[in-house]
Amino acid sequence: xxxxxxxxxxxxxxxxxxxxxxxxxxxxxxxxxxxxxxxxxxxxxxxxxxxxxxxxxxxxxxxxxxxxxxxxxxxxxxxxxxxxxxxxxxxxxxxxxxxxxxxxxxxxxxxxxxxxxxxxxxxxxxxxxxxxxxxxxxxxxxxxxxxxxxxxxxxxx
Amino acid sequence: xxxxxxxxxxxxxxxxxxxxxxxxxxxxxxxxxxxxxxxxxxxxxxxxxxxxxxxxxxxxxxxxxxxxxxxxxxxxxxxxxxxxxxxxxxxxxxxxxxxxxxxxxxxxxxxxxxxxxxxxxxxxxxxxxxxxxxxxxxxxxxxxxxxxxxxxxxxxxxxxxxxxxxxxxxxxxxxxxxxxxxxxxxxxxxxxxxxxxxxxxxxxxxxxxxxxxxxxxxxxxxxxxxxxxxxxxxxxxxxxxxxxxxxxxxxxxxxxxxxxxxxxxxxxxxxxxxxxxxxxxxxxxxxxxxxxxxxxxxxxxxxxxxxxxxxxxxxxxxxxxxxxxxxxxxxxxxxxxxxxxxxxxxxxxxxxxxxxxxxxxxxxxxxxxxxxxxxxxxxxxxxxxxxxxxxxxxxxxxxxxxxxxxxxxxxxxxxxxxxxxxxxxxxxxxxxxxxxxxxxxxxxxxxxxxxxxxxxxxxxxxxxxxxxxxxxxxxxxxxxxxxxxxxxxxxxxxxxxxxxxxxxxxxxxxxxxxxxxxxxxxxxxxxxxxxxxxxxxxxxxxxxxxxxxxxxxxxxxxxxxxxxxxxxxxxxxxxxxxxxxxxxxxxxxxxxxxxxxxxxxxxxxxxxxxxxxxxxxxxxxxxxxxxxxxxxxxxxxxxxxxxxxxxxxxxxxxxxxxxxxxxxxxxxxxxxxxxxxxxxxxxxxxxxxxxxxxxxxxxxxxxxxxxxxxxxxxxxxxxxxxxxxxxxxxxxxxxxxxxxxxxxxxxxxxxxxxxxxxxxxxxxxxxxxxxxxxxxxxxxxxxxxxxxxxxxxxxxxxxxxxxxxxxxxx
Numbered sequence: 001x002x003x004x005x006x007x008x009x010x011x012x013x014x015x016x017x018x019x020x021x022x023x024x025x026x027x028x029x030x031x032x033x034x035x036x037x038x039x040x041x042x043x044x045x046x047x048x049x050x051x052x053x054x055x056x057x058x059x060x061x062x063x064x065x066x067x068x069x070x071x072x073x074x075x076x077x078x079x080x081x082x083x084x085x086x087x088x089x090x091x092x093x094x095x096x097x098x099x100x101x102x103x104x105x106x107x108x109x110x111x112x113x114x115x116x117x118x119x120x121x122x123x124x125x126x127x128x129x130x131x132x133x134x135x136x137x138x139x140x141x142x143x144x145x146x147x148x149x150x151x152x153x154x155x156x157x
Numbered sequence: 158x159x160x161x162x163x164x165x166x167x168x169x170x171x172x173x174x175x176x177x178x179x180x181x182x183x184x185x186x187x188x189x190x191x192x193x194x195x196x197x198x199x200x201x202x203x204x205x206x207x208x209x210x211x212x213x214x215x216x217x218x219x220x221x222x223x224x225x226x227x228x229x230x231x232x233x234x235x236x237x238x239x240x241x242x243x244x245x246x247x248x249x250x251x252x253x254x255x256x257x258x259x260x261x262x263x264x265x266x267x268x269x270x271x272x273x274x275x276x277x278x279x280x281x282x283x284x285x286x287x288x289x290x291x292x293x294x295x296x297x298x299x300x301x302x303x304x305x306x307x308x309x310x311x312x313x314x315x316x317x318x319x320x321x322x323x324x325x326x327x328x329x330x331x332x333x334x335x336x337x338x339x340x341x342x343x344x345x346x347x348x349x350x351x352x353x354x355x356x357x358x359x360x361x362x363x364x365x366x367x368x369x370x371x372x373x374x375x376x377x378x379x380x381x382x383x384x385x386x387x388x389x390x391x392x393x394x395x396x397x398x399x400x401x402x403x404x405x406x407x408x409x410x411x412x413x414x415x416x417x418x419x420x421x422x423x424x425x426x427x428x429x430x431x432x433x434x435x436x437x438x439x440x441x442x443x444x445x446x447x448x449x450x451x452x453x454x455x456x457x458x459x460x461x462x463x464x465x466x467x468x469x470x471x472x473x474x475x476x477x478x479x480x481x482x483x484x485x486x487x488x489x490x491x492x493x494x495x496x497x498x499x500x501x502x503x504x505x506x507x508x509x510x511x512x513x514x515x516x517x518x519x520x521x522x523x524x525x526x527x528x529x530x531x532x533x534x535x536x537x538x539x540x541x542x543x544x545x546x547x548x549x550x551x552x553x554x555x556x557x558x559x560x561x562x563x564x565x566x567x568x569x570x571x572x573x574x575x576x577x578x579x580x581x582x583x584x585x586x587x588x589x590x591x592x593x594x595x596x597x598x599x600x601x602x603x604x605x606x607x608x609x610x611x612x613x614x615x616x617x618x619x620x621x622x623x624x625x626x627x628x629x630x631x632x633x634x635x636x637x638x639x640x641x642x643x644x645x646x647x648x649x650x651x652x653x654x655x656x657x658x659x660x661x662x663x664x665x666x667x668x669x670x671x672x673x674x675x676x677x678x679x680x681x682x683x684x685x686x687x688x689x690x691x692x693x694x695x696x697x698x699x700x701x702x703x704x705x706x707x708x709x710x711x712x713x714x715x716x717x718x719x720x721x722x723x724x725x726x727x728x729x730x731x732x733x734x735x736x737x738x739x740x741x742x743x744x745x746x747x748x749x750x751x752x753x754x755x756x757x758x759x760x761x762x763x764x765x766x767x768x769x770x771x772x773x774x775x776x777x778x779x780x781x782x783x784x785x786x787x788x789x790x791x792x793x794x795x796x797x798x799x800x801x802x803x804x805x806x807x808x809x810x811x812x813x814x815x816x817x818x819x820x821x822x823x824x825x826x827x828x829x830x831x832x833x834x835x836x837x838x839x840x841x842x843x844x845x846x847x848x849x850x851x852x853x854x855x856x857x858x859x860x861x862x863x864x865x866x867x868x869x870x871x872x873x874x875x876x877x878x879x880x881x882x883x884x885x886x887x888x889x890x891x892x893x894x895x896x897x898x899x900x901x902x903x904x905x906x907x908x909x910x911x912x913x914x915x916x917x918x919x920x921x922x923x924x925x926x927x928x929x930x931x932x933x934x935x936x937x938x939x940x941x942x943x944x945x946x947x948x949x950x951x952x953x954x955x956x957x958x959x960x961x962x963x964x965x966x967x
Contacts, residue, residue: 027847029890068790071799076572098572105568105799107792139741139801145788145844145892147801149741 032063032142034150046090048155052127060118067110068141076101077133090153102129131156188222189256191215207232285653285705285718287370304360312816312832315854318937323355330836331383340388343552346592350729357492357531359471361417364391372757374722375655375703378637382722394423400960410950413438426480434471439519444931444948455501463515467496482541490533498525525562546600554592568798569674587622609641627735629690630666631728653705661725665693665732689734699723716761726750743797747805768822775815783810788892808843830861848891855887875909887935900932923952
């Protein structure tokens with residue numbers, strides 16, 4: 001009759017032993033950071049960009065372990081949707097129908113092994129794009145797959 | 158090679174079964190258990206068989222047993238002070254039969270107990286797997302917004318909440334396509350993979366729910382890797398009866414009201430059962446003035462979550478014929494649900510919502526919203542002869558789901574929806590799934606063996622529509638062949654063994670974008686309709702097994718089960734290719750995935766004394782190739798519109814955990830209960846090595862104090878019960894989850910049965926989240942946007958049974 005206790009006994013013992021064991025490797029649970037507070041960062045919330053002229057997208061990225069990659073998405077906000085993560089609201093033009101809205105989606109890989117990186121990318125908005133309210137979304141991942149999104153409201157002049 | 162071994166194993170099993178059955182000894186046994194109206198065993202009940210001189214008394218656990226010399230029909234009588242006299246016809250067709258005797262308080266009320274179907278206790282005592290059975294009373298007492306929410310009180314069961322009216326089951330932290338839900342014996346097939354897709358089941362039509370915790374692929378086939386929720390339909394009504402019940406439900410939090418009317422009847426052999434359910438609810442309230450979606454503050458109007466209102470209309474009709482050893486039932490049901498998505502967070506993208514429009518009414522359902530219609534037609538036929546129990550099920554299901562949302566040009570979609578497109582501009586997604594299934598099985602008594610074998614087969618055809626693409630259309634055929642043996646070594650020890658072979662074939666359709674995307678960086682820029690999904694055919698084979706024991710002696714019970722389970726990769730895992738705007742993720746399938754395998758060992762130990770009981774059920778689970786959606790560090794430009802790539806991958810995973818239940822009777826009318834659960838999961842290889850699995854519930858403990866008594870002849874089964882649920886923090890997370898803090902909430906349940914003209918009217922009152930605590934649920938669909946759970950909610954449900962003529966069993 002004792003036999004019947006052997007298997008459950010082993011299972012229970014295993015259960016308690018493994019339950020007490022500390023996790024050997026700490027995993028990364030921190031999000032990467034997008035910093036646009038520096039004076040040289042561009043664009044900034046409620047900022048504006050001139051059509052037909054070059055501008056430099058500049059922001060600094062940080063992560064506690066290793067950065068992954070970044071991506072930007074500039075799209076119109078003529079319908080007044082919002083995913084801005086900035087607190088302040090900007091003065092918006094009235095809702096309008098897009099005719100030739102500017103759309104730019106671009107990914108920027110980050111070289112392996114970096115904890116900090118300042119992105120400097122020259123971009124240009126065509127002169128014939130619709131002016132008005134736009135969103136400038138920055139997406140940043142770290143090596144572990146955590147993603148931070150920053151949405152900035154801008155105007156094309 | 159694998160197939161040869163399979164055949165050898167099957168032959169060996171079958172041969173050994175025949176050898177064992179030679180040890181067959183002739184003796185007939187009628188045994189059972191006696192329960193009181195509250196479901197507790199009753200001792201010292203006098204049991205006798207009409208026309209025979211034998212009489213016995215029930216033991217401390219309510220059990221009794223007769224030894225008989227002939228098969229055939231017997232009349233079982235049970236009597237005890239304070240209880241109504243009980244009689245029941247028992248048909249002894251096999252060597253032994255197990256009867257559950259439910260005594261009612263002295264007030265005369267007969268219940269038709271069907272021996273063939275009512276196997277809850279027998280299963281509990283002979284099954285080697287962890288089975289929990291809950292009855293309608295439990296559901297009424299703990300009624301939540303959906304059936305799964307109502308089951309959440311069971312240890313090891315959690316839900317992925319989607320607003321107030323819908324939720325998905327999680328068994329020991331696993332859900333979606335890892336849990337099988339069966340309804341009327343058929344696997345319920347909707348769009349289980351989606352976190353925002355609830356379960357299309359009417360909880361009022363549920364007579365009994367059986368929850369199997371642990372791998373059960375050997376019976377249910379692919380998907381039953383974490384467990385099974387078996388929703389059982391009501392038993393046929395008593396002979397010459399016509400009656401039913403009307404249920405009312407009301408909830409304060411979201412102005413929920415609902416009603417369900419049931420009418421059933423039976424002549425001698427023919428019976429019918431019908432039900433109509435209607436539920437209507439408004440936007441639900443959370444104890445917060447604003448919520449933060451990606452750090453963006455959204456002000457709430459009096460705590461209302463905009464556009465979370467919903468409606469549900471369900472129709473059921475079944476009719477059947479039952480005579481002696483033959484029964485055939487035809488079930489028809491149609492469940493229709495319509496509900497809004499939280500307007501500020503559809504796609505986790507807080508669009509500039511027209512707050513004025515949404516706040517004008519808390520009951521309207523505007524965009525974005527979902528609408529689902531689930532139609533079922535099932536025939537179940539059971540035929541018993543010469544120790545065989547032959548079952549044949551045929552089923553047809555049609556799940557039609559539409560997700561409506563105003564057109565938004567994500568990625569490279571044109572800024573304005575083209576007028577010449579056939580699909581309406583507000584149809585974001587549509588899934589149109591038709592499922593045909595046929596199951597055949599035989600249960601055979603061979604001496605001490607109870608042998609089950611059979612065949613399951615199913616064909617699915619899933620079409621898609623809408624301006625957004627995530628998963629391609631597909632057709633799928635699956636079939637499984639199983640043999641399951643329960644060997645009774647002696648009265649205390651049962652040994653279980655099972656073997657199952659499955660075959661699956663899936664064909665994913667080619668899909669091309671309806672809009673142009675820029676390809677490469679040439680000058681001039683090239684634009685193309687991108688191919689999202691290529692034509693894909695995959696075939697899967699699998700052999701799974703299970704071995705278990707059940708040992709019962711007096712107050713002690715031991716269950717042990719181990720086995721291998723499997724799951725076929727679903728079309729989403731194989732062929733997804735699109736942006737899921739709920740998570741800003743570009744989800745990419747992996748056409749090369751292999752079937753997910755799982756090895757699991759379960760143990761159940763319990764000790765039941767007169768005044769207390771304890772049950773402990775630990776488990777260990779290992780996956781050599783768990784399929785998961787891996788958030789990578791990359792962004793995709795070509796197909797993913799600049800979003801983060803989430804790619805399906807496979808890794809080794811280890812999980813273990815346990816549930817513990819303690820019950821103690823403090824005084825005659827006062828009892829206390831503690832239910833605890835713990836789960837640990839860890840990925841052992843791959844990109845997320847060291848991380849937990851997504852949606853892992855934190856440890857939790859439920860403490861309960863219940864007063865129950867029969868207050869008077871008119872007020873019986875009265876109860877007052879307080880639940881305090883303490884949930885620990887969950888800091889073990891995997892991208893893209895967030896750490897969730899712990900919380901404690903109080904729930905109160907009270908109720909009674911009021912006897913009105915001999916009919917027990919059941920009144921149940923609940924206060925959920927009594928203190929209006931603001932907390933986040935780690936396994937909620939809306940957890941990522943920091944949405945707190947529903948605030949205080951008072952729930953009143955009334956169930957009024959009625960009989961149109963007296964039933965005449967005597």
